[in-house]
Amino acid sequence: MSSHISLENSTFANQPYDQEIIDIVDYVQNYEIKSPVAYETAWNCFMDTLGCGLEALEYEACTKLLGPVVEGLNLENGVKVPGTSYVLDPVQGAFNIGAMIRWLDFNDTWLAAEWGHPSDNLGAILATADWLSRTTDKKFTIKDVLTAMIKAHEIQGCIALENSFNKVGLDHVLLVKVASTAVVSQMMDLTREQTLAAVSLAWVDGQSLRTYRHFPNAGSRKSWAAGDATSRAVRLALIAKTGEMGYPSALTAKTWGFYDVSFKGNAFKFQRSYGTYVMENILFKISFPAEFHSQTAVEAAMTLHSAMLAAGKTQANIKKVTIRTHEACIRIIDKKGPLNNPADRDHCIQYMVAVPLIFGRLTARDYEDNIAADPRIDALREKIICVEDSAFTADYHDPEKRSIANALTIEFNDGSIVGEEVVEYPIGHARRRTAGIPLLIEKYKVNLARIFDERQQEKILSLSMDYEKLIATPVDEFMDLLAL
Helix, strand or coil: CCCCCECCCCCCCCCCCCHHHHHHHHHHHHCCCCCHHHHHHHHHHHHHHHHHHHHHCCCHHHHCCCCCCCCCCCCCCCEECCCCCCEECHHHHHHHHHHHHHCCCCCCEECCCCCECHHHHHHHHHHHHHHHHHHCCCCCEHHHHHHHHHHHHHHHHHHHHHCCCHHHCECCHHHHHHHHHHHHHHHCCCCHHHHHHHHHHHHHCCCCEHHHHCCCCCCCHHHHHHHHHHHHHHHHHHHHHCCECCCCCCCCCCCCCHHHHHCCCCCCCCCCCCCCHHHHCCECCCCCCCCHHHHHHHHHHHHHHHHHHHCCCCHHHEEEEEEEECHHHHHHHCCCCCCCCHHHHCCCHHHHHHHHHHHCCCCHHHHCHHHHCCHHHHHHHCCEEEEECHHHHHHHHCCCCCCCCEEEEEEECCCCEEEEEEECCCCCCHHHHHHHHHHHHHHHHHHHHCCCCHHHHHHHHHHHHCHHHHHCCEHHHHHHHHCC
16 A cells, blocks of 8 residues: 655655646746737637537537536536536536537637647636636636636647647647646646646646547547546646646656657657747638638638539539648548548548538538438549648648648539639638638627527627727626526
């Protein structure tokens, strides 16, 4: 039997933490955010992320997972889950909010060596801020939430820039867990030593396999994996707050550390130190609820659909569709064969191009079984091929460009050709931000209307659009507005 070990009596209490862990903790606890662009982008991201969660409430596959762990166990002063009447503990509250946000694959995206959706961290951030504001003397404002969002985005995104977890079979929600653990530890007023312990626990923790995003196992866990990661982050921070010991060489320990066990013995590489770069350059999904590597392809398909109509042609006249694309697109979403569920379909570029070429649209409903049963979709999918363009791949990785280019060409049975239609940057890219933000706000309005009556919509929207008033609003008051 082992005796209790704490931070104070640990045999390695004086062992230095891995520098990668120290850098995360020092950034969270000490870095002062001064970038107006980062805060403005975080404001837009906050609205969009909440809206995505509200839209997910229209899908029973999502709502069946929401609520307390055991039915009927609501708390008097717990976390209020937007668009619902649930009041939950902070761990389960983070799961609920995180699952809603990610369900439809419509929130923000970060593309690098590792892909991900940094606004997933809002599940942990909102749950922690709401719970603490209701139960302690520490009162959070929406400005505090935006600050935490910027830092969580930065941690997740900077690690992702040069380090591919998908290449070793791990899912990007690992980074959500690490980033969320760091920022909620700071929100809970953990000491530096406790925060170091919490972040080390996140690296030691079991990490999700990426298999639920790929054939033959693509499935709906990819839609609640971020909720799982954010809830685990809150739990680990609470464990560390008790004084539970950390593991200083969680990454670098020979044989048993993360690098040797899960990263093929390689240490992380870093392109830049933590600041505000990620939030400033985040990608918004505005036009289409589609895996981000396909966004420009879908936009091109919408343009070509109009050209087909003008030429008097339909999908029945198509002989071949060629998608000139980048390597990451081919690796993630170039998919042939049967598609078994909506989670499978929204990670297939052939499906996401076929639907707009046939119907002139792509909505979340278009991934459901009743639409997918249309035989024209699979027939057209078989005619769509992807070809890598090395220049597109290079521009995808270029930190000054960060393009997500796709180019579509349609060849018809009569030998005529439409295209090539090239789209390098999606509407949610930083280079198209001016055009994108008004559309982002319209998306938010539509999502508010899904849940709330006109009077409540107006109250929420009026506050959301007044930046100075919003950032001064207590989190619990804002969450009250969103509750049913």
